[in-house]
Amino acid sequence: MNKVLIINASVRDERSESRKLTSLFEKNWKEKNPGDQFSYREVGLNHIPPLDKNWIASAFIPPEERNKENQLGVEFSNNLVKEFKEHDIYVIGTPMYNWSIPSGLKCYIDQLMRINETWKFRSGKPDGDYVGLLENKKMFVLSTRGDTGYGENEENEQMNFQTTYLKFIFGIMGIKDINIISLDNEEFGGEIFQKSERKVYKQIQDIQG
Numbered sequence: 001m002n003k004v005l006i007i008n009a010s011v012r013d014e015r016s017e018s019r020k021l022t023s024l025f026e027k028n029w030k031e032k033n034p035g036d037q038f039s040y041r042e043v044g045l046n047h048i049p050p051l052d053k054n055w056i057a058s059a060f061i062p063p064e065e066r067n068k069e070n071q072l073g074v075e076f077s078n079n080l081v082k083e084f085k086e087h088d089i090y091v092i093g094t095p096m097y098n099w100s101i102p103s104g105l106k107c108y109i110d111q112l113m114r115i116n117e118t119w120k121f122r123s124g125k126p127d128g129d130y131v132g133l134l135e136n137k138k139m140f141v142l143s144t145r146g147d148t149g150y151g152e153n154e155e156n157e158q159m160n161f162q163t164t165y166l167k168f169i170f171g172i173m174g175i176k177d178i179n180i181i182s183l184d185n186e187e188f189g190g191e192i193f194q195k196s197e198r199k200v201y202k203q204i205q206d207i208q209g
Contacts, residue, residue: 002036002209004029005087009044009094009105010144016044017186021142022093024204033209039087041080041108048107049076059114077111084112089138090175092166096145100161109169118173132174139178141166142204146187148196179207 006026010016026038058066058073084090094101112118122129143163149156150163163180170178183200185193 002033002088003086004036004038004089004091005041005084006038006091007041007043007093007105007108009092009102009108011044011102011104012095013045016093016095017144017183018093018095018142021144021181021183021200021204022091024201025091025140025142025207028205028207029209032207036089036209039083041083043104043108044102046104048104048111050107051110062116074114077114080108080111081114081117084118085134088136089140090170091140091142093142094144094162094166096143096150096160096162099159101165112173113169130172132172132176134174137175137177139170139175140207141178141180143180143182144186145182145184148184150182150184 004026006022008016008019008022010018013019029036030038052073054070054073055077056073058070059077061070092105094105097103100106115121116133118133120131120133121127122131141163145162147156148154150160151157163182167178167180181200181203183196185196
């Protein structure tokens with residue numbers, strides 16, 4: 001049995017295309033893997049606090065050395081990290097905002113990016129040699145974008161700070177099995193968007209687990 005965590009990042013609710021993708025993923029996955037459990041983390045409609053001086057003061061203190069006061073700085077972060085570690089499969093539904101990710105998702109990732117919790121320096125010193133601490137995890141990034149051509153070797157690849165960033169940052173945490181499915185042409189609508197939609201919906205429906 002796998003534990004699946006769905007993370008929705010859109011600031012829109014019923015009009016969100018990325019939420020449609022995560023809903024389709026969930027429906028398809030449950031049909032093929034009925035024993036798996038689903039949990040949900042809302043980072044688009046619910047406030048995820050950004051890092052502050054209290055977080056900084058607490059996060060880099062070894063847990064055994066934290067007192068009650070400086071432990072408070074990472075209390076919320078600890079809960080998110082614990083939840084994240086407890087799951088085997090992650091499904092991120094995210095739109096592209098200004099060629100990047102929504103601010104709520106960025107804040108969520110900042111809360112997860114914890115030294116000696118989700119990553120560490122191999123030598124124990126800040127030498128740039130990162131080691132991810134999350135093993136045997138799998139991730140699906142279901143992205144939506146207004147335009148097209150953001151894939152590898154495509155004309156707008158250099159403008160894609162959405163899926164390239166997500167693949168990089170979660171890779172630092174140790175998640176190497178990352179599948180990206182992108183729904184493009186949202187801003188154009190009509191047949192060009194419907195064609196992209198049909199393609200992406202089939203990709204999701206073909207996922208076996």
